[in-house]
Amino acid sequence: MFSEASSWQAEIYRVTVDGERLNVREDWPGYEWSQLVRARGLGAPFARQHASGGLDSTFDFFQEALDWVAGNTPLDRDTLWLEAEVRYWDNDRGPFQRTFRSIERDLS
Amino acid sequence: MTTVPLAGWSARLDRLIDGFADYRALAVLRIAAGWLVIVHLAPFRSLAAQGLAYSDVFYEPYADWLPEVSRSGYFFLLNLAMVTAVMMSLGLFTRVATVYTAIFVGYNLFLSQTHFHHNRAFLLILLVALAAAPVGGVWSVDAWRRRHFSGSRPLSVVGRRWPLSVLRFELAVVYIASGTSKLLDSDWWGGLVNQIRLEREAAAILDGGVPEWLLDIMLSSGFHAWSAKVVVLTELFIGIGLLMPRLRLAAIWVAIPFHVIIELTADVEIFSYAALAALVVWVTPVSRDREVVIHGSGGVQELLAWMVRWLDWTSRFTLVRDGGAGPPVTLHDRPALDGTPVVRHGREAVRTILSRLPITFWFTALALPFRRPRQSVPLAGGEG
Numbered sequence: 098m099f100s101e102a103s104s105w106q107a108e109i110y111r112v113t114v115d116g117e118r119l120n121v122r123e124d125w126p127g128y129e130w131s132q133l134v135r136a137r138g139l140g141a142p143f144a145r146q147h148a149s150g151g152l153d154s155t156f157d158f159f160q161e162a163l164d165w166v167a168g169n170t171p172l173d174r175d176t177l178w179l180e181a182e183v184r185y186w187d188n189d190r191g192p193f194q195r196t197f198r199s200i201e202r203d204l205s
Numbered sequence: 206m207t208t209v210p211l212a213g214w215s216a217r218l219d220r221l222i223d224g225f226a227d228y229r230a231l232a233v234l235r236i237a238a239g240w241l242v243i244v245h246l247a248p249f250r251s252l253a254a255q256g257l258a259y260s261d262v263f264y265e266p267y268a269d270w271l272p273e274v275s276r277s278g279y280f281f282l283l284n285l286a287m288v289t290a291v292m293m294s295l296g297l298f299t300r301v302a303t304v305y306t307a308i309f310v311g312y313n314l315f316l317s318q319t320h321f322h323h324n325r326a327f328l329l330i331l332l333v334a335l336a337a338a339p340v341g342g343v344w345s346v347d348a349w350r351r352r353h354f355s356g357s358r359p360l361s362v363v364g365r366r367w368p369l370s371v372l373r374f375e376l377a378v379v380y381i382a383s384g385t386s387k388l389l390d391s392d393w394w395g396g397l398v399n400q401i402r403l404e405r406e407a408a409a410i411l412d413g414g415v416p417e418w419l420l421d422i423m424l425s426s427g428f429h430a431w432s433a434k435v436v437v438l439t440e441l442f443i444g445i446g447l448l449m450p451r452l453r454l455a456a457i458w459v460a461i462p463f464h465v466i467i468e469l470t471a472d473v474e475i476f477s478y479a480a481l482a483a484l485v486v487w488v489t490p491v492s493r494d495r496e497v498v499i500h501g502s503g504g505v506q507e508l509l510a511w512m513v514r515w516l517d518w519t520s521r522f523t524l525v526r527d528g529g530a531g532p533p534v535t536l537h538d539r540p541a542l543d544g545t546p547v548v549r550h551g552r553e554a555v556r557t558i559l560s561r562l563p564i565t566f567w568f569t570a571l572a573l574p575f576r577r578p579r580q581s582v583p584l585a586g587g588e589g
Contacts, residue, residue, distance in 0.1 A: 099471065100386065100393070102401035134263040135252075136319035147405070158265070158319060165263045188392050188401060 101151045105185035107142040107159070107197075111176040114204065118180070127172040134162045145184075152185060156195070159183070163199035177202060226366040226490035230519035232296070232344040233563070235303070235335050237482035238328070239294025241475050242306055243287060245328055249313065250287065253280050264317035271315055282309055293335075296345020303340070307332035324476030327379060331483055334372035339364040343520070362492070372486055373447070380444030387437045394437060396429025402471075403429075439463055447487060454570060457484050461567050485519055485563070492520035495538055497558060499524070500531035509534060509555065512562060521561045534558075 109121045109130060121130050122143065131140040137149045139162050148155040163179045170176070179199040184192045249259070258276045266273075274282065286309040292302035311329050314320050341347045342360035351360055387393040403410070403424055410420055422428055439459060446456025461481065468477035497513050499506045513524045536554035538547040549557055559565040 099398070099402070100390070102392075102398040102405075132262075136263065136317075139263070161265050162263045165265070169263075188397055 099147075101148060101188060103148040103152045103185065103187050104145050105142070105148050105152065105155060105183055106145040107181045107183045109142070109163075109179060109181045111173075111179050113175045114177055115175070121179070125173070128170055130166070133166050133169070142181075142183075145186075148185070152187060156183075156197075160197055160199075163197055167199035167202050173202075174204060177204070220366065221370040222365075222367045224366040225363050226369050227363055227492045227520075228338045228340050228369070228490065229343050229362045229492040230485045230488040230490070231335065231338055231340045231369075232342075232362075233485045233518045234331065234482050235296070235299070235340040236294045236344060237478070238331055238335060239290045239292075239306070241328055241479050241482070242290035242293070242310060242332070244475050245310070245325060246283065246287060246290070246313075249283055253283060259313075259317055259320070264319055267315050267318055273316065283313070286310065286313075296341050296347050299341025299345055299347050300336075303332070304336045307336040322474060324474045324479065327476060328479050330372070330375050331479060334368050334375075334486075337368040344518075366490070369486065369490060376483055376486060377444045377447045380440050380447070382444075384437050384440035384444060387433075388441070394433060396426065396431070396433035399433050399436070400424065400426060400429040453487055457487055458567060458570050460484060488519045488521075493523045495521055495536060495561075496523045496525060497554075498527055498531070498535040498537070500527050500529065500533055500535075502528075503533065506533055509558070512565075513558065516562045516564055518563050519561075522558065 110118045111121055111125060112118050119125070121128075134140045137155070137158055138146050139155075139159055142159070150158075159181070163181060167176075167179050178201050181197040183195045183197060185195065186192055252258070252262075258279045260273065260276070260279075273279075286306055289302040289306045289309075292298060293306050307329070310325075310332055314325055314329060339361055342362035345360075348360050351357055390398075392398050407420060407424065410423075411417065415423075440463070442452075443456045443460045443463065446452035446459070449456075461484070464477040464480045467473060497509075499510050510524060510526060513522050532550045532554075534551060534554045536549040536557055538549055538557060541547055556569055559569040
């Protein structure tokens with residue numbers, strides 16, 4: 098049975114070579130986050146949702162998802178890395194803020 | 206060479222591992238497990254229907270050394286697993302089908318950490334045990350073919366006891382570990398986790414027809430302060446009770462509504478169904494050691510005979526129809542601990558029979574503690 102009633106939500110941005118910080122939901126030609134990431138509620142992090150498996154597990158997977166997406170979107174030729182601003186609630190404590198960043202992409 | 210028989214714990218451990226068990230009852234689990242696998246693999250099939258394999262979306266391997274097949278290879282193995290799951294349920298080439306199903310479900314689980322959920326690991330445990338045990342000898346196409354088309358002996362349902370022992374231990378540990386983790390978590394033990402969950406679902410609960418005054422009670426911290434403790438202690442009781450023969454029947458009786466409530470109130474994928482099906486694991490691994498003798502052909506007798514013939518899924522009884530005079534229903538039960546035969550008649554016999562049929566067990570098992578003590582019946586010649 099579920100271990101926590103914690104919840105979280107995230108906004109994901111891509112930082113481009115021009116220094117722009119663009120929300121992936123609004124401006125990401127050729128890709129859609131929910132199509133690339135589908136497991137464990139990570140595909141729709143934009144609305145507050147239950148942290149499946151608990152916060153620690155969710156954040157571990159979310160970091161891995163950012164890194165995987167960064168490494169598996171070859172059509173994207175101007176994103177340097179992905180960033181996410183996460184708000185989370187540890188059961189009834191919070192909200193807290195946390196920032197995640199993916200690996201840097203090799204655009205060469 | 207002189208052999209010295211084992212004694213005490215050594216003897217007990219030896220029996221648990223090397224003794225023999227009748228696996229008839231696990232045929233029920235085999236049949237259910239096939240359908241559970243199909244439901245479990247449905248999301249992967251759904252992805253495959255879109256032309257996507259697990260590796261086309263975010264995934265995280267457990268280990269770099271685990272070989273990954275090509276996309277087309279994965280689709281083939283996945284579809285084959287759907288077929289073998291059906292074969293496993295039907296009992297067609299049972300051993301091969303069960304082994305392959307267990308291997309694929311395990312392989313698929315280990316392909317990505319994102320595939321892991323506790324209920325899926327639980328299913329894998331069940332499948333591995335089914336693959337190791339002779340569960341294809343009853344309620345199966347294989348058994349039917351043997352009976353009707355082959356002069357061979359019937360398929361054996363007897364095997365070494367260790368798969369059953371390991372499976373029982375694993376199942377009990379699931380409850381104990383889950384209950385203990387909640388016991389040690391102050392938010393869970395204090396009721397906060399359940400309270401927050403219910404608050405999130407409040408609108409849906411009201412839409413479901415629950416009165417607002419009842420919902421207010423269910424959302425109160427006082428309600429959750431004690432209900433959470435009931436949940437945790439229930440879970441621990443089930444786990445510990447299953448391991449203790451004296452408490453086992455009560456633990457099974459409690460486990461049934463426990464899982465039904467979980468299924469109604471939480472999204473646990475296949476877990477509730479798997480846990481309910483797995484309860485047959487606790488049936489004594491000896492089959493047909495009780496004899497039901499039905500005299501006459503009245504309505505009640507015919508109904509009871511039908512129930513024993515068709516609803517005795519765990520093979521507890523041998524049915525004897527006797528047209529001669531005698532009590533309508535007689536049950537030659539298992540002997541008492543001192544070896545004295547135990548015979549029940551009439552309502553007591555019916556109650557005991559119904560308490561051993563899976564469908565009626567839960568409704569009748571509670572009445573058993575209030576029945577008359579076991580009566581011994583003198584043996585022929587007045588020796589008893």
